[in-house]
Amino acid sequence: xxxxRQRRKPIRLGRLLIFLVLLAISFTxxxxxxxxxxxxxxxxPEFIRNPYGWPTEPTFENFVNAWRFGxxxxxxxxxFLVVVAGVVLSWAVCSMAGYALxxxxxxxxxxMFFVILGTMxxxxxxxxxxxHSMLNQLGLINMRLGLVLVYVTLxxxxxxxxxxxxFRGIPHELVEAAQVDGANHLQTLWHVMLPVAxxxxxxxxxxxxxxxxxxxxxxxxxxxDDEVRTLMVGVANLRGQYTTNIPYLSAxxxxxxxxxxxxxxxxxxxxxxxxxxxxxx
Amino acid sequence: xxxARRRTATDGASMSRHAAQRTDGLAGYLFLLPACLxxxxxxxxxxxxxxxxxxxxxxxxxxxxxxxxxNFAELLRDKVFWSAITNNFLIVLTIPLWLLVxxxxxxxxxxxxxxxxxxxxxxxxxxxxxxxxxxTLFAAFLGPSGPVNxxxxxxxxxxxxxxxxxxxxxxxxxxxxxxxxxxxxxxxIVFLAGLAAVPKEVFEAARIDGATGWIxxxxxxxxxxxxxxxxxxxxxxVWSFTSLFAFIYVMTQGGPGxxxxxxxYQVYQQAFEANRMGYACAVGTALFLMVFGLVLLQxxxxxxxxx
Numbered sequence: 001x002x003x004x005r006q007r008r009k010p011i012r013l014g015r016l017l018i019f020l021v022l023l024a025i026s027f028t029x030x031x032x033x034x035x036x037x038x039x040x041x042x043x044x045p046e047f048i049r050n051p052y053g054w055p056t057e058p059t060f061e062n063f064v065n066a067w068r069f070g071x072x073x074x075x076x077x078x079x080f081l082v083v084v085a086g087v088v089l090s091w092a093v094c095s096m097a098g099y100a101l102x103x104x105x106x107x108x109x110x111x112m113f114f115v116i117l118g119t120m121x122x123x124x125x126x127x128x129x130x131x132h133s134m135l136n137q138l139g140l141i142n143m144r145l146g147l148v149l150v151y152v153t154l155x156x157x158x159x160x161x162x163x164x165x166x167f168r169g170i171p172h173e174l175v176e177a178a179q180v181d182g183a184n185h186l187q188t189l190w191h192v193m194l195p196v197a198x199x200x201x202x203x204x205x206x207x208x209x210x211x212x213x214x215x216x217x218x219x220x221x222x223x224x225d226d227e228v229r230t231l232m233v234g235v236a237n238l239r240g241q242y243t244t245n246i247p248y249l250s251a252x253x254x255x256x257x258x259x260x261x262x263x264x265x266x267x268x269x270x271x272x273x274x275x276x277x278x279x280x281x
Numbered sequence: 282x283x284x285a286r287r288r289t290a291t292d293g294a295s296m297s298r299h300a301a302q303r304t305d306g307l308a309g310y311l312f313l314l315p316a317c318l319x320x321x322x323x324x325x326x327x328x329x330x331x332x333x334x335x336x337x338x339x340x341x342x343x344x345x346x347x348x349x350x351x352n353f354a355e356l357l358r359d360k361v362f363w364s365a366i367t368n369n370f371l372i373v374l375t376i377p378l379w380l381l382v383x384x385x386x387x388x389x390x391x392x393x394x395x396x397x398x399x400x401x402x403x404x405x406x407x408x409x410x411x412x413x414x415x416x417t418l419f420a421a422f423l424g425p426s427g428p429v430n431x432x433x434x435x436x437x438x439x440x441x442x443x444x445x446x447x448x449x450x451x452x453x454x455x456x457x458x459x460x461x462x463x464x465x466x467x468x469x470i471v472f473l474a475g476l477a478a479v480p481k482e483v484f485e486a487a488r489i490d491g492a493t494g495w496i497x498x499x500x501x502x503x504x505x506x507x508x509x510x511x512x513x514x515x516x517x518x519v520w521s522f523t524s525l526f527a528f529i530y531v532m533t534q535g536g537p538g539x540x541x542x543x544x545x546y547q548v549y550q551q552a553f554e555a556n557r558m559g560y561a562c563a564v565g566t567a568l569f570l571m572v573f574g575l576v577l578l579q580x581x582x583x584x585x586x587x588x
Contacts, residue, residue, distance in 0.1 A: 018394050019395055022390070022396075023396075029406050029407050035428075093316050094316065100312035106305055109309065120580060121580075122328040122569070123522075123576070125526060125545040125565070126566070128548075128549075130328075131323060149319065152319060153319040153324055156316045161584065214410070214412070216412070220530075236527075249421055253414050256414055275470060279471045
């Protein structure tokens with residue numbers, strides 16, 4: 001008991017120290033995100049005079065320029081098209097596969113689960129050259145559809161894994177009851193399984209939204225024309241050209257990060273779930 | 282397991298049960314068809330194609346011509362490839378440090394100090410940002426006359442005001458720090474999920490026994506989280522081999538010289554800057570061989586405990 005009392009004080013001091021360490025590190029992660037919008041509303045002359053302080057003559061000129069001359073409005077639209085299509089198609093493809101792998105009975109089911117998961121050994125970075133020439137032959141280069149199909153493919157193994165795991169937790173009686181009522185499997189999936197699996201769908205959707213929004217390599221290779229280019233390629237092209245004009249660069253970066261930040265603020269819990277999937281059993 | 286759960290809806294319905302099994306079969310394959318078709322066309326086929334093209338000379342325009350193992354022979358002599366491999370392995374060598382940073386921060390947050398929810402969110406924040414945004418931002422911050430150097434000069438550390446990404450000695454370490462900034466929060470989240478699954482008594486018992494500091498970390502925490510640490514460690518190694526392209530593309534393009542060249546970036550460079558598609562496929566195949574076993578391990582850790 002005496003030992004406990006003796007330790008009390010150092011623990012409190014320790015807690016303060018822990019708090020300060022955590023505070024310092026969180027400063028490094030939050031500061032860039034404060035710096036971006038703050039610099040973005042400064043004109044270049046003001047930024048040179050006052051790079052770190054609060055903006056005194058806020059202007060939206062950088063945003064207007066990025067939107068109009070930097071074509072960020074157009075890129076943003078392209079990114080949304082690709083990502084929304086990718087997320088919706090992934091939902092369809094992965095929940096169908098997940099339903100089959102969890103509640104339907106057929107030969108080789110277990111094997112198929114591992115085959116689909118096993119395609120993960122093929123890293124996207126290994127296949128992008130043949131994939132590029134194949135898309136070229138299929139006429140899918142410079143087509144947003146081409147990028148969408150590649151994204152859905154890349155999302156399929158993990159998405160199938162996630163949906164299968166979730167569906168396994170849903171009692172098979174629900175499926176049987178629907179069958180007795182005369183529903184076919186597509187109807188069972190749509191009317192019975194998906195409503196119950198909403199949390200998994202949200203997790204999968206957000207997870208896919210994030211990486212598809214952030215992806216660079218395939219977008220860079222598949223969508224080359226300016227009219228179809230996505231936002232991350234637009235941002236990557238800022239490099240070199242504007243590295244000295246930090247306010248303009250900040251405006252572009254902030255616009256590109258904003259959708260992700262909004263998703264992060266609203267769906268932090270679901271996002272955490274998706275990003276820790278498979279780690280804890 | 283679902284098989285075991287499966288029961289006939291009504292007594293003595295074994296006939297209809299047999300019929301149901303047959304329809305299940307067809308439906309099962311049909312439901313798997315979209316996923317399998319996509320994976321076959323856009324993932325498995327290109328992988329085979331990449332391996333085949335690794336044995337050809339191919340510029341992407343004219344038909345590839347078979348040249349045997351010449352690309353691989355060149356690979357072994359290619360200084361750029363070896364710098365890329367060396368850099369990749371140097372990065373992997375720092376991964377234990379990444380794990381330690383995330384683990385210690387997760388433990389600190391797990392103590393539920395004042396404001397822990399805020400810290401958890403703040404640490405997680407960079408890992409939702411695109412490497413494109415992180416890289417561009419830090420390239421601007423770390424530029425010769427960027428904010429970092431201005432602050433260093435202002436506080437009298439002028440000698441430290443390096444050309445962080447432009448100097449062959451500091452480029453790779455700087456890159457690693459930026460990457461760590463981008464990923465450590467994801468590790469914190471993973472370890473917090475792991476810690477939440479460990480019974481509280483384990484940690485309390487250790488505390489009562491007086492375990493503190495490193496002993497506490499090594500004897501109590503690491504063994505209880507072994508599975509999670511393995512999982513995340515393997516994930517990070519695979520990720521470091523395959524997913525750093527965007528960082529390199531926006532920050533250094535492999536330079537200065539080849540100081541930050543990575544294998545995944547060399548594949549891109551050979552294919553789309555040098556138009557040497559066949560050779561790039563050989564580099565890609567080498568990359569595939571490097572991560573193959575690791576990804577299998579990753580899948581085992583992810584799904585090994587299924588059923």
